[in-house]
Amino acid sequence: MEKKRVTLADVARLAGMSTTAASMILTGRPDTRLSAEAHAKVHAAAASLGYRPNVAARALRTDKSHSIAFISDYVATTRFASGLIRGALAAAEEAKHVMLVLETGGEPAREIQAVETALDRQVDGLIFAAMRAREVFVPDLTINVPTVMLNGTSARFPTSVLPDEYRGGQTAVRLLREAGITDGIVLLGHNAEVETGLFRSETIARRFAGIREAMRDAGMAFSSELSCWNWEPGNGYELTRKLLKTKKPRALLCLNDRLAFGAYQAMAEAGLRVPEDIAVVSFDNDELASYLRPGLTTVGLPHEEMGRVAIQLLLGDKPEPALVPMPVIERGSLPRP
Amino acid sequence: MEKKRVTLADVARLAGMSTTAASMILTGRPDTRLSAEAHAKVHAAAASLGYRPNVAARALRTDKSHSIAFISDYVATTRFASGLIRGALAAAEEAKHVMLVLETGGEPAREIQAVETALDRQVDGLIFAAMRAREVFVPDLTINVPTVMLNGTSARFPTSVLPDEYRGGQTAVRLLREAGITDGIVLLGHNAEVETGLFRSETIARRFAGIREAMRDAGMAFSSELSCWNWEPGNGYELTRKLLKTKKPRALLCLNDRLAFGAYQAMAEAGLRVPEDIAVVSFDNDELASYLRPGLTTVGLPHEEMGRVAIQLLLGDKPEPALVPMPVIERGSLPRP
């Protein structure tokens, strides 16, 4: 019962033409001199047999596989990175490409493996995606296909797609100002090392630079800056709890939503209300942000859009680095002006 | 500068042998009668040239592509599904296979597209993954490769991988009992339609059945059952707030972590403490569960393991449906006995 695959030769035979003709017609070559009648016959034959080209054979001949490798350190550990993959997947589908996904856990051995695997399969392009924006290690192999860095950078491959953190930082400050808040603002999550760019990522440094710049431009200053190493809910909780023992800020500018999440918990315990007592603005648009009560207003990481852009750069012919704008997601943690 | 790829013929030439010999040696055929010397020469030649087989050519000849298509409705919308993909990715890597990921958004047209795309690429197997466990629509195309349903079911393809919800339900009740709680338990998230299996998914119905069974076995009964359509934080919050106006339960059995999350918010507002005043046990092991204070004890959905199992079933030769155990993740929302 094993029906054999329909090949181009079958189509040609049924159409009474050569495989050459069939190939040219079905691939839609522009400069062909085949008659309209021939086109009709071949198309009819292909349709009636349900012909589908064998991609392996085609790849062998053309050295194009219509596929892209998406190599990431962690795809799914963080719900963030999955936005990257999702956007890329959608854009790849639109461009009629398929995506191989490879995970390396950030381990060099697996990274080498992944690149080799991808290259063996004649992928048309490589995307190196990082969970957190940072300088990415790229294995020292000869890579002869277009490559873009997604949410990361590499000296070797200048085409990168990053969130526009600088303007994002400015945006957060603008949001506070537009809500009529110009003082009593506490910065949550500062870390000296962050600003020097030694810690985590350069992009976070830019987020900071944008914040600083906007504050200075508006003649504003933080009433205090609370620093911590990790930006997890627990840290936000502890920091805020201590803060509230001595001070009563008007607003919290949190460096990410997880810190804000922890801060909410501490404020709830202290019987303070958002945004009436304390306003909050934050970054990332983590899934958490929508669960909080009231919803957290945040300057979002445009992961899905970044994924799209990466594919477009890869498949297009403009290899320029891209900075993707960070959107404002208005929820309820800032007072309406 | 375009260095041409090294082919098997190059290797053979350098080794002074035929491509036949080179092929047999490099693919490690068991029954070959080639000399040890020949083996050495070929391996040396391959290594020195950095030979890598052309996967397209191999696929063309053998009809095996060493790749698997992972077709899902939504990969990343929910942090859950990403666990599935992650586990599958890891298992595929171990088995030296590559995974094509395709997203369909649950749209039939895209599903057909996805299957065709996958089949065109001679994938060795198909995984249909669903974000939420349910009966999955599989396009009516001839599929001539092994297929497994991941977190879903299909009449056409009996091999499915599902969480063992029945035992999971029992486990949750056992957890309460072991914590010394046998009454004053409120069930949060009941819905008549759920139990009849018309709503959402059959697996959730089994979760219920397990709960009911365990309660009956232990001679316990819920002090009340609160139902709602959606199981989002907002629902949990509202339900719990109303509940606390009139009653003071000893424990909440939440049908998922998001409901529990909402319940926490309502309890915090009411000044009640977990687990001293009210204990909580829940399902899913959503990322949220670890952020709550205290951490939520929950019966987890073993997504990553399920992804692994799916690949193993696909590549192995035992096509039996699998029920993957749901692990208990102990945090702090139950009193220590």
Added chain:
DNA sequence: TGCATTTGCTAAATGGTTTTAGCAGGGGTT
């Protein structure tokens, strides 16, 4: 010694497509 078997290896076919080179015949120019 004569015959069968084993050993160690290779030529050639195969898979399905794209692409190069070119053929046959009709029409137009000069």
Added chain:
DNA sequence: AACCCCTGCTAAAACCATTTAGCAAATGCA
């Protein structure tokens, strides 16, 4: 009439690996 060009099409090579069929030499056995 001789030449060229154009039209409409095809034969065959190429892509790179796997696999079948089989060959020549060496060995085993009687």
